[in-house]
Amino acid sequence: MRLEDLGYNIALENYRKEQKLDSYGVGRVISEYKEGYRVRTTEKEYDAEIIGNLRFSAHQRSDFPAVGDWVAISEYDENKVLIHSVFPRNTIIERQAVGKQGEKQIIATNIDSAFIVQAVDRDFNINRIERYLTICNTSNVRPIIILNKIDLINDIELEKLISEVQKRVRQVPVFAISNVSQKGVKRLHEGIVKGETYCLLGSSGVGKSTLLNTLAGKQLMKTNTLSTTTNKGRHVTSHRELLVLENGGILIDNPGIREVGISDSADGLEMTFVSIVKLAKDCKFKNCTHTTEIDCAVLAAVERGEIDAAFYENYLKLEREKEHFESTVTERRKKDKDFGKMVKNYKKGKKSNKY
Helix, strand or coil: CCCHHHHHCHHHHHHHHHHHCCCCCEEEHHHHHHCCCCCCECCHHHHHHHHHHHHHHHHCCCCCCCCCCCCEEEEEEEEEEEEEEEECCCCCEEECCCCCCCCCCEEEECCCEEEEECCCCCCCCHHHHHHHHHHHHHCCCEEEEEEEECCCCCCCHHHHHHHHHHHHCCCCCEEEEEECCCCCHHHHHHCCCCCEEEEEEEEEEEEEEEHHHHCCCCCCCCCCEEEECCCCEEECCCCCCCEECCCEEEEECCCCCCCCCCCHHHHHHHHCCCCHHHHHCCCCCCCCCCCCCCCCHHHHHHHHHHCCCCHHHHHHHHHHHHHHHHHHHHHHHHHHHHHHHHHHHHHHHCCCCCC
16 A cells, blocks of 8 residues: 555655655554554554644644544554654544533534535435535535435435425535445445545434445444434444455544534635625625624525525524634633733742842
């Protein structure tokens, strides 16, 4: 296997030389655990940990390696390496960290395309698709929608769902597949490009791990059924993991995401809800919130039925989440700045008291 088969390119190699990292080996982070990482090279896989300097110089969680990262490494044991540096990321898929106001969590890095997987048999939700779509658009990652488990509904129901998705989500490929009957899988498989990295996004129980096994042609990831009491998916994948398919595509499986929090995603929202953004230019007020203002072009379009009401409501909801995240970040920065001033003044006071 060559590094290029894992997604390595000339830009990464140039960075390696410019930063004088060519004395180190190169690997890609394929999984992340509490105590360390798993890194793949052209020869083998290694357990990995970061060097102390990298750990202590990190200012935030995103400064640490993540699944999909390229790293400079050195071997210190037969199956162990040290991570000395993280190469620049081409793309970062992230969401608002669960339970941590104003913080983001990296899902995966250096992703070319994301498979947004939705099962058609249970909590099918276009609003959730638009959430994932916003995350992808913010990250400059190409989204691909996969409607899974189509063997559980009839053709008429499927056509209706596809129509509903395409009405709300424009210019995004939609694949309808079944891991059981294999319907649609060949078409999806043929679209996977060698050397490109794909990320699976979706809630628990939508069939992400089963899809990965189907695309790989063998049992790589453990799968499970839905809970009989809640009809919700069980978390089978417990960590993110990067795998290379036989056709050369690179796929990252993820634990099921039940909370898809929006962070600083202004550009992503504009791309996902482009029809609303275009209409907003005709509003009477430049700072129109599209809720109660007079002569609001967006509200008028909703009333005329030109903009889907659910599409509009989801836009407002995600816009509120974005604004809340941004205000929380501003508040955190102010507190950090005030704390820094307090420490600085305290040190000045101690110094003056010596004389």
